[in-house]
Amino acid sequence: MKSRVLPLALSHPPKEPTRLPLRFVLWLLDRPRLGHSASIKRIAGRMLKQPARQGVVLAQSRLGQLLCRDCGNARDRRIGFELLRQAGRAGDLHAQLELGRLYCQPRQREPLQARHWLEQAAAQGSQEAGQLLGRMHKSV
Known part of the structure; x- marks a missing residue:
């Protein structure tokens, strides 16, 4: 065969x-x-x-x-x-917002970095980023 x-x-x-x-x-x-x-x-x-x-x-x-x-x-x-x-x-909005949140936390606490990333996210239309920026300005 x-x-x-x-x-x-x-x-x-x-x-x-x-x-x-x-x-x-x-x-x-x-x-x-x-x-x-x-x-x-x-x-x-x-x-x-x-x-x-x-x-x-x-x-x-x-x-x-x-x-x-x-x-x-x-x-x-x-x-x-x-x-x-x-x-x-x-340019990822979610990453920018997350970085802003993380830099606001006491563990990281870098207000300049937080402001930078939150401003980036707010410029793309994130309302949450705008609210977080408002809270940052009130606490300063």
Whole structure:
């Protein structure tokens, strides 16, 4: 009996592990019940890492928020801040607002940085940024 071996050119290349689209990861994080789960956040963080490294602003913003809010680790918080800064410089409103909030907190407390990022977010139409800026001016 003859062996039927496909020539190398016709064989299928090995498949890479399929990545879920960024849109699906963001959908998971935005679901009220799912998005608060630590395991979902861990999975989403892993899935956002590669697009964030590739410069996808939305991935940088969301991963930065996850790292700053949900990680007690100082190294992860530093990485989160850097990702938020990159996304903020690229014009992401949510990253700018988050940076403004974070710099207002007693843990960071850098009013000049907070004002800079809140002004950026307010210029894009964020009402919350405008309110935070108003509170900052009253407390000064």
